[in-house]
Amino acid sequence: MTAHAEMTGPGAVQTAAAPMAVPNRFDFVLGLADDALVAAQRLAQWCTRGPEMEEDIALSNIALDQLGAARLLLTYAGEVEGAGRDEDALAYLRDDREFRNCLLAELPNGDFALTMAKLLFLAAYQVPLYTALADCGDERLAAIGAKARKESAYHLDHASVWVRRLGDGTDESHRRMQAAVDEVWPYTHELFTPDPTAPVDPATLRADFDSVVAGVLAEATLTAPETSWMPAGGRNGVHTEHLSYLLAELQVLHRAHPGASW
């Protein structure tokens, strides 16, 4: 395992507002890739457990989209790095401190309402992100963005439909959906941490996210919570306790057979 010389050291608690070290292109691409990979892994955990059979298919579809995007992005990240790491080396042979995904993606699935809250927020961020990337100067990222934004638009639509149904469904579903929004909301702030050197500065995506989410929550008879807690750190490799377990499962077999091909 590699050392983590680049880490900022103990006590480096990150907040969304704190200034960040200037990340290079590799870190930026890795952040997007890891968001997609970790989201895919979480959604795949739903497989065979959906509330209805159609939803098993829909969640698998979204997981497949995220996994597809993750593979393109990881491959590109490996090329940018130039150290010969392919998608599998990056996915299976990094430890949690080297992952750059947002904390939102790694949160456990919880109940179906929590999963839909996570999906709504992630998709409402990924749609404007991929749309902006599709017009950015980096050709590879532009191509990936152009493909992924259509998929993300479907994810956003799917999550919005469910958030409205659950929010404006029964008393129980309303209560669960509001609780899910309250629980997940603080993790959305990290997504928009400013980074003026990135191909797309995440801070510029906030307005779009806010207006889409506000519309869905209003239609769903839900309220966006007021909170001053803004957990962050994922982009710098400082994660929640959950990520290491997620990676343990993802990586266990690959790591048990070093050098094998599959």
Add this chain to the structure above:
Amino acid sequence: MYGNDFPADDTSGGLLGEVEAAETALREAAERGRHGAAGADPAAYFAEVIAADQKVEPRDWMPEAYRATLIRQIAQHAHSEIIGMQPEGNWITRAPSLKRKAILLAKVQDEAGHGLYLYAAAETLGISRDELVDLLLAGRQKYSSIFNYPTLTWADMGTIGWLVDGAAIVNQVPLCRCSYGPYARAMIRICKEESFHQRQGYEILYTLAHGTPAQREMAQDSVNRWWYPSLAMFGPPDTDSTHSAQSMAWKIKRFSNDELRQRFVDMCVGQAEVLGLTLPDPALRWNDERGAYDFTQPDYAELIRVIKGAGPCNRQRMEHRRQAHREGAWVRAAAAAYAAKQAHKKEQASQKEKVA
């Protein structure tokens, strides 16, 4: 490695060709049209349609026993697709490469799709999916007993594709010519996808069998565990099979259990050789006289035990399905409540319009 690192192109032993032939036959039968109409003697007309290899369609008169047999068989098949997602779903989060993870996830998703088409085919016979699901959850309808075996290693993803999907294809290809139209059409679609699954499984095993010693051992161990349960998928021997004769006469079933089992064994032997893996049957040898392989029969007493609920995973599989159903109840209730509210709003809006 989708390329050319293994030789056999159609690993389904020509079965895909049979699916295509069945599809052509179905189209031709539809173009020929059925002669006459039910008229005064619907039973005679039903017999005529069957004799002419035409398809019985949902609105046609059919004997109650024909309807009941089809419902039982299609429902059992649909339940198998849904329960069958579990043993493979077990490895999605641990798949050893991202490509394999994507292929496996897509495969399990296909199985859910198969379940849905089959429930839809059963619904054309006048029973609802909800009723069928309730029968499954109450333990009153069965699913294929193969899914009551555990998937202990990654190699099981290969073996299930190769042997279990392979046996399913051998069983199901003749169903593409089944006399009941909606079932025959569903089977054509499903068999095509199953043949991809079988090929993907074969690829996994091929890679493992040509990999590290540990991977090779994992592959052989897996084939050892799944061979006999796969042979048992064809059901009890013909001498003990209860439903066969009538199903054959109705052209629901076209070959006996033992005929299909033999066809499967004959198909697998050569493929195992290409894989470099050994089928765990010392008695397996070519019989010139029969023009087929002699082989050891599976343990039918074990099959009966597993069907009756005493397999390694029966309880786990059923509990998993019940849990998903139970935990999803509030979500389904919310969707229904929301839909009712929306319908009510629409109605009010249209009434206002009328008044105005």
